[in-house]
Amino acid sequence: MSHHDEPYFPSSQPCLSYWQRTTRHWSRLTSGANESVPQTADVVIIGSGLSGALVAYELLYNPSPPSNVVMLEAREVCSGATARHAGHCRPDAYRGYSAYSAKHGSEQAIKILRHEKRVLQLMKTFIETHGIDCDFNYSKTVDVIMSQHFLEYVKRSYSDFDAAGGDLSDVTWLESEEAQKITRVSGALGAVEWTAATLHSVKLCQGILDMAMDLGLAIFANTTAQSVTMVRDGLWNVESSRGTITTPTVVHATNAYASSLLPFLGSIIQPLRAQAHAVIPTQAFTGQSLLTQTYSIRYSLVDFYSVAQRPRDGLIILGGANEEIQRDRLNWPDDCSVNKSIASNAIERLRSALSEWKEEAEGEGLQYGWTGILGMTPDSVPLIGAVPSLPVGHTLRLIQ
Template sequence: MTATNGVSKAPGCIPAPNPGQTFWQQDGNIEFSDYRSTETLPEQTDILIIGAGYAGTSTAYHLLAEGTKNSITILEARGVCSGATGRNGGHLRPDLYGHIPTYIERAGLEAAVEIAEFEIAHVPAMKKFIREQGIDCDFNLCRSIDVWCNEQSAQNAKTVYGQMVAHGLSYMEDVVFYTGKEAEGISGVKGAKACASYTAASMSPYKFIIHLTKLILASEQVNLQTHTPAVSILPDPSGGYTVDTSRGKIHADTIIHANNAYVSGLLPEYEKNIIPCKGIACHIAVPDGTKAPLLNNSYINRTEDNTLSYLIGRNDGGIVVGGAAAKFKPFKYQWYNNVDDSILIDAAKDYYNDYMQRTYHGWDNSGAAVRQIWSGVMGYSYDSHPHIGSVPNKPGQYINAGFNGHGMPVIWLSAKGLAKMIAHGAPFEKCGIPRLFQTSQLRIDRAQNGTEGKGDILGTASFGATKQ
């Protein structure tokens, strides 16, 4: 990756051209996969958004909701929602305690609780928006069940739970913790040693983004250009920036980098801050004509060897489950700094065969099998926090990226806050985003120098997990 003569350019960090298809797109009616509002690329736009996934479309929506009169152009290297958002597990699950103890140690209780409460707020906020807009995206309010099948991990989890309760946090009133045989009975997971339960949700991320895309395209201010990767950004002597794409140049006064794992392609200073990392997810179903056992919760399951999976049950009886990072983590070349989501991770591609039979009571004779499996590329940040806000030393450029495989309960309100900054010039502190999410030169330097605050890429805390 290079940055010479003021040019930001790194053509190697762009999405692979032919991603594998996911369950969310199974009906074959992949809307906006090849869509352009105008036949030719606009020569100029007030605001340019790079990326048409959850972060990009949400930011565009909130900019319009904030009343901006500026023109908005969205560039997408492939089709709408073809990246991590359209390839995740559909798990809208806040992290109430997983990484929060680590954040308390790093930055204090108040800053850590900001993150937990921010994520919790996403569930009612998105429920309300989806209801008001009449969005058909399979939204389901549920209990999320954390499960530990390793005795030592279960004991550690109980200790951390006790520590979190001792802080007197009101949101912990929603958490119920079980141990022993009660845990197996409550969770339905074979060999469960402990489990915890709290409010979460599940949904089809793809359906949500497609509907959101229709909403923003109803405005004449928005121009969407798919299959148009941005390859370089150059400051314009007269103001703003000239962005070179695969289909020509466009001038923009403001640029929003919402391309998550690929952000260092145009912001090379983030090369060590946000690393592209692959993961896997799959769809499991029972044979046609048979009925699946009831599974109306969502889950984070940890096996006896501490392999973690995140899982949602769907209204049609199907299952979407992913994770298994412990199985492929040693094979770094297969997933780390790898942007090819057309290829499965070989070390874990067979892990979910017979998963439901191995894991849940009542599924032994269900015939459940993997119907579709896919990979996705997530953006993991060095210190486990997203980077949101004004890009240091680049006036008019903003970032909304680095979600650590945990964007579902973070992006919607982050985009709302970022829109306030851009539309009204509001300071970061007045935009409702956790302070630890603010991008800064200090955070950039820490990653580049390999100093304090390092996150555990594809790792998990002792109590909870930050997976979608």
């Protein structure tokens, strides 16, 4: 079994993201943590991030809902990838066309990019319809081009997507001088702008879970699902750290941790560690001078930094990827610590890119960072649907 095929469970004491630090007052954060799970349930959902939360809500909001839906979470509620990102709700506008078309063909590549845009609109409608206070900010985003090599790649992707009939109606090309003026990024060789959003994903997830719990969802935090065993055709035992639940339906909403309970996914869902940071801006980026767009400051496909300044409090969420981060991702099971070298490099690149960023006063600059585990697939699209049937009595995974 290779390194990435080895199943693993969420760390017991992960570091805290900005999103978690600002929502620890939520009354249901550790719901059910001191209770035994029920012996039976109509549905068991493993994982309490956005995927699990939306499944629970949609099931219970249905005119004929299940009578007993249980959610198991190994740590605090909403503490995985949903709680550890860099603040963006950012559909791909064009750039992914080259990679997607090479793997899936032109028609499917266009459908994938169209679907990403649709997800943003569906999320916007859902948040507005239900009045969820999650700092949702519908705005513009830009790919800021910082190298000649990447400029050539972007032009090819843009041109190929256009020639294939892709929708560029929401996409604006900015030449170098205009790009530097609009983005305030010195050295920009060009930029591409389209519509995206920022949001507080934990507040969104908690809002959805609040609605689902009001409809009857039972959440058990700090409760690790240890194995899923078919006891007879159509019936499963979900063994957890707080007891065993028998159920006809199990929903795996575990993202990068999926292979812990479904080991055959070990070679399909690859866990990767990412890192983000909270940065207090200098005076040039405060008040009326906040950044009005979100950025991906890109030197290449694998060397970039995401920048999202929050309108509500002015905080900058800084993420990114480069060769050092790629090497650091070999430590993928660990979201308990932060790589200080990556943090230092990220803030230096931010200072370099934003020419108005001056010497920091005490309290300004990098405050803290956090890590999270992403689930990546070989074809860059998610796995959604039924898990293939297994022989009666076959145990998928037992905790060691």
